[in-house]
Amino acid sequence: QWYQRRVRKAVVSTQSTGKKLQLDEERHAVIDRDNRHLLERMSEIMRTRGRVDNWNGYEPKSLNKSKRTRELIRVTLENQKILARIQAKQPHYSVKKWENEWVDTKKYMNSIRKYGEDWYQQMQEEKRKSRQSSRGTRASTRQRTATREASESK
DSSP states (O other), rough: OOHHHOOOOOOHHHHHHHHHHHHHHHHHHHHHHHHHHHHHHHHHHHHSSSOOOOOOOOOOOOHHHHHHHHHHHHHHHHHHHHHHHOOOOOOOOHHHHHHHHHHHHHHHHHOOSSSTTHHHHHHHHEEEEHHHHHHHHHHHHHHHHHHHHHHHOO
């Protein structure tokens, strides 16, 4: 009896071991197949420029696409109407009126001004004259000094 129990245990254990081995072999076969597939894809990427074909053909679908399209059409028509109104409108400014207003503004500016219109040019001219006169004074002083020295040396 003890021998039969021992044989029975051995048979049961070999049967379960056989099943385990079969499951392990199937699992390893799946892993090997996946590895081969990955290796093929990686080698394809290495051979080419690295572009991966990952397009799945899915086109995004929007539930409110028709509403957005209608809204876009409505806004476009509105914009066209506004553009037509703007283009049909005549300008309401007048160059003559602008010129008259500028003349009035210049009169007002002249009436409140402390200095005349050409005060800057006058100041520049005065500075230039004063420089010339100071140069002339210096030159005449040099000439007199040179003349004295020449007369003294004789």
